[in-house]
Amino acid sequence: INDLQAISYGEHNVSEGEDYHLARSQLYTTIYPAVVSIVASGIFACHFYPRASDVIINSKAEGAAIALVFFLCIVGMASINHSEKSLAVNGKGEVLCTNMYMFAWASFIATLKLLISYSGYHDHGDDVSPRTMRKIVWFMILKVTLVVWGGADHVRIGIEDLCEGGLSEEYRACERTDSAIVLSKIIIITSIIGLIGNYCRKKVEYVFIYVVLFAAISVYVVTTSDGPGATIGNLYLFTWLNFACAIALLTYFIKSYQAGDDSLPCNKKRTDENRIYRILSSW
Numbered sequence: 001i002n003d004l005q006a007i008s009y010g011e012h013n014v015s016e017g018e019d020y021h022l023a024r025s026q027l028y029t030t031i032y033p034a035v036v037s038i039v040a041s042g043i044f045a046c047h048f049y050p051r052a053s054d055v056i057i058n059s060k061a062e063g064a065a066i067a068l069v070f071f072l073c074i075v076g077m078a079s080i081n082h083s084e085k086s087l088a089v090n091g092k093g094e095v096l097c098t099n100m101y102m103f104a105w106a107s108f109i110a111t112l113k114l115l116i117s118y119s120g121y122h123d124h125g126d127d128v129s130p131r132t133m134r135k136i137v138w139f140m141i142l143k144v145t146l147v148v149w150g151g152a153d154h155v156r157i158g159i160e161d162l163c164e165g166g167l168s169e170e171y172r173a174c175e176r177t178d179s180a181i182v183l184s185k186i187i188i189i190t191s192i193i194g195l196i197g198n199y200c201r202k203k204v205e206y207v208f209i210y211v212v213l214f215a216a217i218s219v220y221v222v223t224t225s226d227g228p229g230a231t232i233g234n235l236y237l238f239t240w241l242n243f244a245c246a247i248a249l250l251t252y253f254i255k256s257y258q259a260g261d262d263s264l265p266c267n268k269k270r271t272d273e274n275r276i277y278r279i280l281s282s283w
Contacts, residue, residue: 008100009087026083026085026086029088032076033103066115066118069114070114130259134198134252134256137248140245141215148180149188151234152177153181156174159173180218208249223240
């Protein structure tokens with residue numbers, strides 16, 4: 001992944017000619033994929049040599065290498081998505097080079113999986129309680145919406161000069177962007193309330209209905225014509241990801257209800273009523 005990313009940056013720099021000078025952020029995003037690729041290749045090669053494998057693999061040295069790669073990828077993602085002179089994304093969050101953008105995210109996700117694998121955590125989805133799964137999805141919605149909010153706010157700052165009233169196309173884009181920011185804030189607040197309800201096992205967790213509703217509205221406001229995320233970029237992808245998380249949350253609620261999970265207040269009440277009925281019947 002990082003080889004392809006480095007090649008994409010290299011081709012871009014060559015195509016600009018000899019007089020093209022890279023900014024500091026551009027220089028970093030050009031170099032870090034190559035560094036990550038070298039480190040990853042070295043660790044990968046160690047698996048084929050018993051002596052090196054015994055010394056490096058599953059050791060603190062491998063952990064340090066993974067931590068280094070993860071840090072480089074995080075800084076790289078920040079530089080690619082938020083730098084004013086990014087080679088992959090412009091100031092409006094629109095993707096300039098799909099390879100650079102997609103492979104940067106793929107590298108980050110792969111490195112995150114590697115870090116989780118090294119930490120010894122394994123995904124046992126079948127062993128996780130429905131309440132815990134809902135909690136995980138609540139956190140995902142909260143994190144994803146923060147990215148959407150940041151992206152919409154970044155776009156709003158970029159088109160500030162165009163938002164001076166009227167019925168022009170630019171003004172409609174401003175309205176859509178403002179709506180996206182408001183919707184993001186509502187979903188963030190609702191997600192926090194839902195998390196509190198999940199921890200306390202209160203009916204307030206049923207605000208997930210509003211999350212699904214506002215996530216669906218966000219898809220329309222952000223990704224359709226004149227929306228800040230109409231083109232492929234952070235806003236587009238994360239808005240759809242947010243909607244997918246909302247649907248997943250709805251699915252977990254339905255499964256929890258059908259399974260009679262006591263973590264849902266309505267199921268707990270139903271279970272208590274059944275227990276009382278059984279006691280009275282036996283009496």
